[in-house]
Amino acid sequence: MKKITALLKESVVLGDGGYLIELERRGYVDSGSRREKVGTGKGSGQFTPExxxxxxxxxxxxxxxxxxxGAEVIQALTFFGTREKLNRAGYGADTERINAAAVKIAKEIAGNNALVAGSVSRTQLTEREG
Structure with a gap:
């Protein structure tokens, strides 16, 4: 696989997206949104990547x-993988393990067919409760 800069010079680069929403739809993540097909009790209700x-x-x-x-770049599922957010979901002690697993899985599937990118969310340190 070429480097991202080389790919961008040649054409538009196709990426992926919507992991948490799709995993929620399939019943593996619970955002707590109470949408149809949600509320399985799986997950933290925080939309975190456990x-x-x-x-x-x-x-x-x-x-x-x-x-x-056809995605040429896939994201490791690290969005909302900050210690602060994972603490709220009850997974703070697993922060490194969750993020390392997300990267390992993405790299395994990408192989030589796609590049792997991380996904960074905003910090929750400034969020107000309630």
Whole structure:
């Protein structure tokens, strides 16, 4: 696989997206939104990426689908993987393990067919409760 700068010089680069929403739709993540097909009791209700250690095969399958659909860059499921957010969800002690698993799974599926990018969310340190 070429470097991202080389790909961008040649054409538009296709990426992936919507992991948490799709994993929620499939019943592996619970955002607490109470949307239809949600509320399975799986997940923290915080939309955090613990699925990387709880349901790694579901994450692998979704990565594979994005690569098969033509994504040239896939994201490791690290969005909302900050210690602050994971603490709120009860997974703070697993921060490194969750993020490392997310990166390992993405790299495994990408192989030589896609690049892997991280996904960074805003910090929750300045969020107000309630």
């Amino acid at each position: 699925v990387a250690i709880q349901h790694p095969d579901a994450l692998r399958e979704l990565h594979r689908e994005f690569v098969n659909a």
